[in-house]
Amino acid sequence: MKGAGVYCSGMTTVIDGNAVAEDVRADVAATVDALDAEGVTPGLATVLMSDDDASSTYVSMKQRDCEEVGIESFHVEIDPDEPASELYETIDDLNAREDVHGILVQLPLPDHVDEREVLRRVDPAKDVDGFHPENVGRLVAGDPRFVPCTPNGVMRLLDDADVPLDGLDATVVGRSNIVGKPLSNLLLQENATVTTCHSRTTDLEAHTRSADLVVAAAGIPEFIDASMLAEGAVVIDVGTNRVEDSSEKGYHLTGDVDFESAKEKASVISPSPGGVGPMTRAMLLVNTVEAAAALTDSDVPLP
Numbered sequence: 001m002k003g004a005g006v007y008c009s010g011m012t013t014v015i016d017g018n019a020v021a022e023d024v025r026a027d028v029a030a031t032v033d034a035l036d037a038e039g040v041t042p043g044l045a046t047v048l049m050s051d052d053d054a055s056s057t058y059v060s061m062k063q064r065d066c067e068e069v070g071i072e073s074f075h076v077e078i079d080p081d082e083p084a085s086e087l088y089e090t091i092d093d094l095n096a097r098e099d100v101h102g103i104l105v106q107l108p109l110p111d112h113v114d115e116r117e118v119l120r121r122v123d124p125a126k127d128v129d130g131f132h133p134e135n136v137g138r139l140v141a142g143d144p145r146f147v148p149c150t151p152n153g154v155m156r157l158l159d160d161a162d163v164p165l166d167g168l169d170a171t172v173v174g175r176s177n178i179v180g181k182p183l184s185n186l187l188l189q190e191n192a193t194v195t196t197c198h199s200r201t202t203d204l205e206a207h208t209r210s211a212d213l214v215v216a217a218a219g220i221p222e223f224i225d226a227s228m229l230a231e232g233a234v235v236i237d238v239g240t241n242r243v244e245d246s247s248e249k250g251y252h253l254t255g256d257v258d259f260e261s262a263k264e265k266a267s268v269i270s271p272s273p274g275g276v277g278p279m280t281r282a283m284l285l286v287n288t289v290e291a292a293a294a295l296t297d298s299d300v301p302l303p
């Protein structure tokens with residue numbers, strides 16, 4: 001049975017990420033209630049060290065999501081001109097706090113901050129992004145603790161749309177630590193045959209055209225079009241690119257996939273916006289209640 005987040009237009013199923021995310025949030029809210037009955041209020045700390053518009057928009061959306069499901073959110077803002085030690089000390093404080101179960105340091109960070117040191121510094125038991133090397137290692141070893149939110153959201157969308165992964169030929173375009181690498185590992189864990197492509201791949205089209213599943217996570221607007229896809233492919237668009245225009249906002253959002261052409265060829269397609277983005281935020285809530293339950297030795301049912 002297909003889940004709530006799919007509707008069919010002609011032969012193509014268009015995934016509705018907002019609808020699936022809504023379902024996930026309802027499950028999270030039930031876990032929050034169960035934790036509440038044990039006297040635990042899950043808490044998420046977001047740390048922003050950036051002047052970037054998109055970054056602050058994402059962080060405020062995450063705070064709003066927390067409020068909706070009953071997770072307490074704490075926000076720390078650090079001027080991007082401050083020394084890196086400010087951020088390190090903030091992380092140390094949050095690691096020590098009992099009311100903070102999850103910590104998210106919004107990326108990207110200023111150039112003078114050592115990102116790897118930041119990711120190592122977050123207590124792996126509170127690392128709801130799943131970026132700490134210990135959690136990365138566990139994921140690769142097939143024993144995940146916190147699965148990074150975007151790849152976890154992609155897996156949930158594929159499950160909701162009833163896409164069978166066993167034996168599937170999957171091509172992931174993009175090899176970032178945040179999306180491409182963890183997603184390739186998760187697909188492999190589900191017995192897909194995975195090809196991970198990137199900017200230096202020779203003949204990218206050959207890899208996308210032969211794939212049953214194409215995941216676009218390269219960060220290049222409308223980079224994948226119908227000519228690069230097999231008839232009937234499943235297409236997941238992870239890109240969220242701001243493209244400047246003459247509208248009042250000054251930009252619009254577009255994915256890494258040319259949706260209009262790709263939807264004519266795909267059997268299932270996840271658009272952007274409205275696909276993976278809302279799921280990324282929903283999975284952060286899932287990881288936060290999981291962290292709260294683990295840190296308080298609670299065995300409430302998890303979403």
Ligand SMILES: Nc1nc(=O)c2c([nH]1)NC[C@@H]1CN(c3ccc(C(=O)N[C@@H](CCC(=O)O)C(=O)O)cc3)C=[N+]21
Pocket residue numbers: 057058061104105106107108129149150240253272273274275276277278280281
């Ligand atoms: N430590 C860290 N963890 C992250 O998970 C993280 C990060 N840093 N830095 C930036 C990226 C990007 N990201 C998105 C989250 C939600 C949407 C999202 O909700 N997009 C909506 C539209 C949002 C809008 O209207 O602007 C959609 O696609 O429909 C997009 C992108 C999380 N990231």
